[in-house]
Amino acid sequence: MTDVDPWQTLRRFTAARIGLGHSGASQPTRAQLDFQLGHARARDAVHQALDAAELSAALTQAWPAAPCPLLLHSAAADRNVYLQRPDLGRQLDAASRQSLLAQRSDRACDLSIVVADGLSALAIMRHAAPLLQALHARLEAQAWRLAPAAIVQQGRVAVGDEVGELLAAKIVLVLIGERPGLSSPDSMGLYLTWAPRVGLTDERRNCISNVRPEGLRVEDAAQTLHYLLAEAHRRQLSGVHLKDESVVGERRMEGNEGKFLL
Numbered sequence: 212m213t214d215v216d217p218w219q220t221l222r223r224f225t226a227a228r229i230g231l232g233h234s235g236a237s238q239p240t241r242a243q244l245d246f247q248l249g250h251a252r253a254r255d256a257v258h259q260a261l262d263a264a265e266l267s268a269a270l271t272q273a274w275p276a277a278p279c280p281l282l283l284h285s286a287a288a289d290r291n292v293y294l295q296r297p298d299l300g301r302q303l304d305a306a307s308r309q310s311l312l313a314q315r316s317d318r319a320c321d322l323s324i325v326v327a328d329g330l331s332a333l334a335i336m337r338h339a340a341p342l343l344q345a346l347h348a349r350l351e352a353q354a355w356r357l358a359p360a361a362i363v364q365q366g367r368v369a370v371g372d373e374v375g376e377l378l379a380a381k382i383v384l385v386l387i388g389e390r391p392g393l394s395s396p397d398s399m400g401l402y403l404t405w406a407p408r409v410g411l412t413d414e415r416r417n418c419i420s421n422v423r424p425e426g427l428r429v430e431d432a433a434q435t436l437h438y439l440l441a442e443a444h445r446r447q448l449s450g451v452h453l454k455d456e457s458v459v460g461e462r463r464m465e466g467n468e469g470k471f472l473l
Contacts, residue, residue: 226394226425249393256388256396258290261332263362269340270326270360274347278359280326281314283307283374287365300367302409303374307363311377314359321444323358323380323407327366331388334399338422338429339386342399345433350440368402368416375407382443383407384436389420398423401436405449415450417443 218230231242238246267280286302287293293300303311326339343360358378363370368385375383385402392398401419404411417439422432438457443449 228393246393252396253391253393256331256333256391257294259332260290261328261335261362261364263364266326266336266339266362269336270343270362273340273344274360276347276351277324277357280360280362281310283310283361283363283366285327285363285365285367285370290365293365297367300365301369301373303363303370308373308377311361311374315378318356319379319381320358321355321381322440323371323375323378323383324360325363325366325371325374325383325385326360327363327368327370327385327387329367329387329400330390331397331399334388334397334423335386337397338399341429342386342401342422342433342436345429346436349433349437353441368400369411371402372404372407372411373409375404376409380407381405382440382449384440395421395423395426398426401432403436403439403443403449405443405447405453413450417449417453 216230221229228242228246232239234240237243263282267282270280271277284304284307285293285300286304287296287299324343326335328335358380361374361378363374366387368387371383371385374380383404385404387400387402389398389400398420399422401422402416404416419427419432419435419439421427422429435455435457439449439453439455442456443453446453
């Protein structure tokens with residue numbers, strides 16, 4: 212007689228490690244090896260280098276009408292410094308600041324897009340171009356004035372404030388690789404801020420997280436992002452004062468009714 216695993220049905224709906232069982236006082240060999248593989252993939256994602264040239268070509272193809280992307284770098288000289296000094300990842304190096312000042316126009320732009328490797332270059336290489344392509348399809352008919360996209364290596368979220376301020380952007384949008392999990396090494400986060408400037412804190416930003424096929428699909432993320440961008444531009448604010456009140460957001464909340472953690 213074959214034993215039936217009662218957890219098998221639930222495992223089809225989640226990547227979480229549930230019902231692992233045990234072998235004596237230890238995990239079963241398969242569960243232990245699966246954990247080690249997930250941990251290795253997460254570590255690789257953190258240390259993987261961003262291919263800026265390949266990403267630039269992908270972004271240009273995704274949004275042909277936009278100016279050519281700028282290749283920038285944070286004040287963190289390399290990956291080891293970046294991981295040990297988060298503050299340096301939040302600011303540009305001197306050469307990047309000068310490059311942005313040369314691009315600055317007397318007329319304020321509506322949107323500055325910043326793409327940073329963050330803690331998962333893998334997420335950016337996989338999902339940044341498809342997300343911007345989906346967003347472009349929604350903004351194409353509207354008269355948004357774009358600054359050149361900025362690709363920032365060794366960057367953190369707040370580096371977007373400096374980029375947006377130097378380019379005199381009304382809104383900055385940051386696409387960044389999120390901290391990898393044991394089942395999500397390629398999760399991308401989106402952060403938008405109205406009137407970006409150095410020194411802003413997190414309550415001034417709106418965040419859309421876990422953008423990846425197994426999380427929030429690119430099309431759904433682009434739809435929510437389009438709504439938030441339009442509302443931020445119309446109401447001239449972002450962060451805690453700007454909520455997702457779109458149809459997609461309402462449906463998402465309706466689907467979470469009865470889930471006490473939400």
